[in-house]
Amino acid sequence: MSLADDMHDLGRKAREASRVLLQTPTAQKDRALLAAAAAIRARADSILAANRRDMEEASAADLSEALLDRLLLNPARVEAMAKGVETVARLPDPVGHRLDAWDVAANGLHIEKLAVPLGVIAVIYESRPNVTADAGALCLKSGNAAILRGGSESFHSSQAILHALHEGLRDAGLPEDAIQLVPTTDREAVGLLLGMTEFVDVVVPRGGVSLNERVRQESRVPTLLHLAGNCHTYIHAAADATTAVAVTHNAKLRRTGVCGATESILIDRAVLKTIGAAVVKDLLDNGCELRGDAEVQKLDARIKQAHEEDWSTEYLASIVSVKMVGGIDEALAHIARYGSHHTDAIITEDKDAAQRFTAAVDSAIVLVNASTQFADGGEFGFGAEIGIATGRLHARGPVGLKQLVTYKYVLTTARDGGAIRAG
């Protein structure tokens, strides 16, 4: 069989499994998840052996230390993976809820809007093998069949994890095709997945900018993309100094590689030499590289000069651009021009300014006196997330179980004799 035939077969089987999952009761899905978690623990040795094989091939291929670390599994990480699957089992089922209901007086219809699974979700990710378990569990809990395409480096690890997930599915009497792994590292398989509109309902890429851009350019299947996180923290004239320093420190330095990390700090002219100076000193003293405009540079000799491209750069590193703004209007205009509609924060004690900022900034997440690093499904209380969406359709911000469902309308007659004929 050709690769295209293989992928078609995979898609067809996913669609068939999705028809079963559509109606699978919560208890059965949870049983599969708990059995899968147990199987991950029981199969830890073979998962670790498969991972050693991946690690050896990756070392031979001279991959970076960072990538090797993402690829590495150890007993603690395997246990965390099993715990993650158990966490998903304990989360509420997003399927079946009545989202809305109303009667239409004019025709006597009774309409219910019910949450139903999306169908088949393809998740394309890079080297972390734990995504195989995470994404598989989230799709299963939300009643969706999953087609997983992991990074080629983690191929053997992912296969071993998949065996555990299948054990869980079998234990609960569910089809193994509910969670499938693309059985090849051929890059062409991704292209085929992105065109399988008949079998795939949504594509979720979990990886860097280049993967997301490829998916945006090529996919015929609707996507939940994560494009950029150029997040801002604006220190308003009425900011509290202690809050400003604490929030900015966390927003920039807690973890520099996450999409919710602040990449640009805007400081109001009125507080530049007071609060601004304190914020800047704290970051510099903690080893952060600052790139400022001329006014900001005057605060400290360690501040480098910012260039135009800095305002739109997502560093994902211990670097931040810093700009003085004349007031909230200039801050809003700057964010509108350079921001990525992901996450932006204002530090202020002025309720009107906070209200103006949260209304005007057109981002998935806007915060008042809190760190942009709260842009995370865990912090939102979602329990688990498959990623963060930067698009505007369907899901915006963290994508948890509730975002992995769609809805259907069920129409019945609200009263005898009404509503059987459209008028």
Next chain:
Amino acid sequence: MSLADDMHDLGRKAREASRVLLQTPTAQKDRALLAAAAAIRARADSILAANRRDMEEASAADLSEALLDRLLLNPARVEAMAKGVETVARLPDPVGHRLDAWDVAANGLHIEKLAVPLGVIAVIYESRPNVTADAGALCLKSGNAAILRGGSESFHSSQAILHALHEGLRDAGLPEDAIQLVPTTDREAVGLLLGMTEFVDVVVPRGGVSLNERVRQESRVPTLLHLAGNCHTYIHAAADATTAVAVTHNAKLRRTGVCGATESILIDRAVLKTIGAAVVKDLLDNGCELRGDAEVQKLDARIKQAHEEDWSTEYLASIVSVKMVGGIDEALAHIARYGSHHTDAIITEDKDAAQRFTAAVDSAIVLVNASTQFADGGEFGFGAEIGIATGRLHARGPVGLKQLVTYKYVLTTARDGGAIRAG
């Protein structure tokens, strides 16, 4: 300037207008709509003159009678257009509602989920000039900037209608760029629109299968597509005869060209010779062409033979395929195989069968004892709709004002001292 430059300019202006609309109060939007409706009436003569020009060119180009009728405006249709815009003004504003709100105990965050506009919506439609007013009004009311691309046949009519809409926007102090029309009939402009991810947030095609397929193939911008409406009516063993005949008649014949029209009737073996015969006779006597399987053909000599392709054909005409099924399982399997996930109905007095059908059929709309032609925003009580979506992300079924918004999260601290740092 090149066409690409023109389109870029159009997109940039739409994005700028969308930033204004994001925060425009309901009263101001409604004022613009009411003024636009008045302007449509006041400018009726020039709209009709522009339409005569379109009609002359269309007649010279030998367009079909059906197309000419879709293109034609007359005083009654202009009045209906003005009334339609007034209807949208009276509908509730979908923007600003608090869709959800919760506190996260673990970190002290207070999270609000608020309805906000999508941004810039491009609507691509065919010959009906009234879509210019309808789509422009719906986008404006939902706080979105609109880029409208009408059919080349209706170019002058649409321009004249646009002048009226602009008069309304000016009257309310809103930017004219809130509603723009692609100022050329060049087909390449559509291709450019579909690639303008920087400026266009959603593409809504309103037209036939070929337009929707082109958009699906080419668009880099997320879309709300309408692909197919192969709708089924299943007459269950426990159907009521009168209901079955009345509903099927309406579902097939009320209007045959709408996407919610029934294209396949499934008749349970148990009632084939009783209710099935009555349903078939009613349709045949009313001039409908029936294509049946061997068992169905035995009911009446006028029934033609159905071929495999009939089960997946959307006739949009006074033709229907009819199949006998052994029971609900076979009906469900047939719909899963041939259906288009649009709208399907069961006729039954058996509550369990109804429940099984509505749970198992994976369509946007499922009905019990009611006509598939209820698949319509008007019948849902939406007041107005921009179309019906057959995709699964964001909007499924009728797309009214509530489906033309997305959401943002606003995060504040729920209690003193909490929640400024992500943990």
